[in-house]
Amino acid sequence: AQKITQTQPGMFVQEKEAVTLDCTYDTSDQSYGLFWYKQPSSGEMIFLIYQGSYDEQNATEGRYSLNFQKARKSANLVISASQLGDSAMYFCAMREGQRDSNYQLIWGAGTKLIIKP
Amino acid sequence: DSGVTQTPKHLITATGQRVTLRCSPRSGDLSVYWYQQSLDQGLQFLIQYYNGEERAKGNILERFSAQQFPDLHSELNLSSLELGDSALYFCASKRDRAGYGYTFGSGTRLTVV
Numbered sequence: 001a002q003k004i005t006q007t008q009p010g011m012f013v014q015e016k017e018a019v020t021l022d023c024t025y026d027t028s029d030q031s032y033g034l035f036w037y038k039q040p041s042s043g044e045m046i047f048l049i050y051q052g053s054y055d056e057q058n059a060t061e062g063r064y065s066l067n068f069q070k071a072r073k074s075a076n077l078v079i080s081a082s083q084l085g086d087s088a089m090y091f092c093a094m095r096e097g098q099r100d101s102n103y104q105l106i107w108g109a110g111t112k113l114i115i116k117p
Numbered sequence: 118d119s120g121v122t123q124t125p126k127h128l129i130t131a132t133g134q135r136v137t138l139r140c141s142p143r144s145g146d147l148s149v150y151w152y153q154q155s156l157d158q159g160l161q162f163l164i165q166y167y168n169g170e171e172r173a174k175g176n177i178l179e180r181f182s183a184q185q186f187p188d189l190h191s192e193l194n195l196s197s198l199e200l201g202d203s204a205l206y207f208c209a210s211k212r213d214r215a216g217y218g219y220t221f222g223s224g225t226r227l228t229v230v
Contacts, residue, residue: 035218043205043226044119047218091160104150104173105219107160 004092006108013082014116020067021077021111023092029053032096034075035105036066039089048090051075087115120144123208123222131230135196138225140208142189148172148211149191150219151183155204166191198229 003026013019025034036048051059051066059066067076079086089112093105120143130136142149151163153176162175166185177183180198185191195202205226209219 037218037221042223044223045207045209045221047220050218093160104162104165104175106162109159
């Protein structure tokens with residue numbers, strides 16, 4: 001069965017430092033995708049970044065990058081130059097398969113990130 | 118504004134009651150997904166609709182049902198509510214391209230008392 005593991009329940013990071021949030025996954029599929037979402041205290045779920053299993057380069061979106069190590073089945077989120085507004089829950093999620101209209105996301109338990117001023 | 122509209126934002130109801138949660142997907146998105154986020158079980162997929170048809174079911178209780186209408190909005194019906202049904206219910210929509218993440222609505226926070 002597919003599984004997402006986020007081993008860090010919580011993290012404290014000093015403002016302006018880089019932070020790495022860990023995510024490992026387990027799947028037997030060759031085609032899959034990995035997502036990171038941010039959930040602030042207000043509750044909404046905000047899409048951050050996506051990495052496809054066949055993508056040769058690590059995904060980047062502004063201050064967010066995904067450190068994709070396929071052989072190790074890890075997809076860590078790196079936030080550069082952290083800001084106070086980055087304080088939130090962060091979820092790693094995975095979808096399997098290629099049929100875009102027929103899959104759902106499997107979620108990790110999340111990591112609560114707190115940025116200290 | 119993500120483009121996915123969920124109503125109501127908050128709902129407080131008593132055990133045994135029935136409620137309906139509504140979701141309007143982002144313009145152009147054919148798929149609607151419902152997720153439940155609770156403290157003890159985290160985020161769980163409930164059900165997916167694609168262009169009016171049910172496509173996948175997850176951990177959805179028999180007391181729960183959903184549908185997607187011709188205008189693509191979706192409703193999640195929760196009946197015989199129990200205290201354990203208290204959770205944040207998200208609707209998400211998606212375009213049919215692998216590289217795009219779901220777009221989530223702001224959620225409906227259901228409290229069963």
